[in-house]
Amino acid sequence: MRLSVYGAAGEVTGSCYVLETARARVMIDFGLHQGGREEDEHNRTRVPPDLRRFDAVVVxxxxxxxxxxxxxxxxxxxxxxxxxxxxxADLIPIMLRDTARLQEADAARDLRRQGPEKARPALYTSDEVEKILPRVRRVPMQSLTEIAPGVKVRLVDSGHMLGSASIELRAADGPGTPERVIIFSGDIGPWGMPLLRDPRCPAPADGVKVDLAIMESTYGDRDHRPLGETVEEANNIVREATWDKQRLLIPAFAVGRSQVIVYYLGLIIQSGRAPRFPVYLDSPMAIEAMELYKRHTELLDADAHAQIQAGTFPLDIPELRYCRSAEESKRLNDASGALAIIAGSGMCNGGRIIHHLRHGLWRKDVQVIIAGYQAAGTLGRQLVDGAKEVRIFGDTIPVRAKVHTLGGFSAHAGRTDLIRWATDLHKAASPRQWILTHGEDRQRRLLGEGLAPILGQTPAMPAFADHFEL
Ligand SMILES: [Zn+2]
Structure with missing residues (x-):
């Protein structure tokens, strides 16, 4: 059988793997390449062959x-x-519908700007999203489930976002032929973040050896700032801004980062170290995700459970306001006084945060808090890199707002946690071969150098469409 890498090979986005056995063809993840125009092109060109002929997909x-x-x-x-x-499965409709809307809006704008000759159509439409949603099936965490002839998967909590999993995949070419075991790390969360449980080791429960381990390497070159320091820095920024009646703009992924930020803003307000200020969650998607945190308390950590037992849900803070409609969002332009706006997208390459940045970046009484990964080519990356001016919707906007980058709120494990994850898997299941993906080349090379003495091998760094025989 053969495992091929069709994305996130030397880059962070576009995850996609294909497993082909004598009797089944299975895809693991089918992610979007995110960034600029080049990445958009890859979404159309770097696609596995014969999409129709897959027996199953697992994400x-x-x-x-x-x-x-x-x-x-x-x-x-x-x-x-x-x-x-x-x-x-609960999140997929929310995320895909939003993405289709963003793509349709981008395509319409492109058409207006470039004309029908040069404009790029949307990668897919909302209709195609609705057609794919009925295909989604739920698998319980922790138990082996057959998903295609001779192919079983077990999902294990990876501590990265609500519902995130590493995957143990077992496949046999035919009855009586030996099973091969592959571990996909998925995205690995950091240890010690609030709300979600820490990552679990996906080593097979029955002690069988792993043939191939495929591991993410997003932050393979460095550790994040310690969480405690980051929280303290956030405290100081928020206190200074709110005492000065300034506006805080916080681009954040709707699911995960937004909730962690709400959680910490709640703690700051409750501590009494900042004046009380409204926190606007300006994202219908993030609002829906808040509800899912309440529905899936089984995924939350011990501290969250202790709070729930005591009668309060960790994300219920009195200052939180939901902005569901675009009108409510626009009205925030006229709001005065100290306030915080949390809006998507997390990398500032779409969504309502763009409008807030357009209205706020040129102002000295605005502070921007970047608290997540910013892919190359995104507006968020330009801000992190200290751009003095940026282009938004064809306008040049000078950057006078203070831009802060907070390293410690990442939903991704830093280098030390990645090495911990790999060491645990190595000890429990000694994978025969290791592959690093989902990281820029520098990051995965440096992680590979750090892992080599522990694993007794240098992990492979596949390029697009490289494959591994098992
Ligand atoms: Zn992720």
Whole structure:
């Protein structure tokens, strides 16, 4: 059998793997490439062959760089099941509908600007999203489930976002032929973040050896700032801004980062160290995700459970206001006094945060808090890199707002946690071969150098369409 890498090879986005055995063809993740025009092109050109002929798809988690191209399967005539954890299955419609809307809006804008000759159509439409949603099937965490002839998967909590999983995949070419075991790390969360449980080791429960381990390497070159320091820095920024009646703009992924930020802003307000100020969650998607945190308390950590037992849900803070409609969002332009706006997208490459940045970046009484990964080519990356001016919707906007980058709120494990994860898996299941993906080349090379003495091998760093025989 053969495992091929069709995305996130030397880059962070576009995750996609294909396993082909003598009797089944399975895809693991089908994510969107995110960034600029080049990445957009890759969404159209770097696609596995024969999308129609897959028996099943399984996804690690609901981030768009892991599920964002599933609707292409609808267009190609795929009619098999798409397996996901319970919470991921709840998140997929929210995430994909939003992505289709953003793409349709981008395509319409492109058409106005470039004309019909040069304009690029949307990668897929809302209709294609609706066609793919009925294909989603729920698999329970922790138990082995057969998803295609001779192919079983077990999902294990990876501590990265609500419902996120590492996958243990077992496949046999035929009855009586030996099973091969592959571990997909998915995205690995950091240890010690609030709300979600820490990552669990996905080593097979029955002690069988792993043939191939495929591991993410997003932050393979460095550790994040310690969480405690980051929280203290956030405290100081928020206190200074709110005492000065300034506006805080916080681009954040709707699911995960937004909730962590709400959680910490709640703590700051409750501590009494800042004046009380409204926190606007300006994202219908993030609001829906808040509800899913309440529905999936089984995924929350011990501290969250202790709070729930005591009668309060960790994300219920009195200052929180929901902005559901675009009108409510626009009205925030006229609001005065100290306030915080949390809006998507997390990398500032779309969504309502763009409007807030357009109205706020040129102002000295605005502070921007960047608290997540910013892919190359995104507006968020330009801000992190200290751009003095940026282009938004064709206008040049000078950057006078203070831009802060907070390293410690990442939903991704830093280098030390990645090495911990790999060491645990190595000790429990000594994978025969290791592959690093989902990281820029520098990051995965440096992680590979750090792992080599522990694993007794230098992990492979596949390029697009490279494959591994098992
Ligand atoms: Zn992710």
């Amino acid at each position: 690690t988690h609901a981030h768009i760089d892991h599920i964002g191209r599933l609707p292409l399967l609808a267009g190609a005539g795929f009619s098999g099941p798409i397996y996901a954890s319970d919470a991921t």
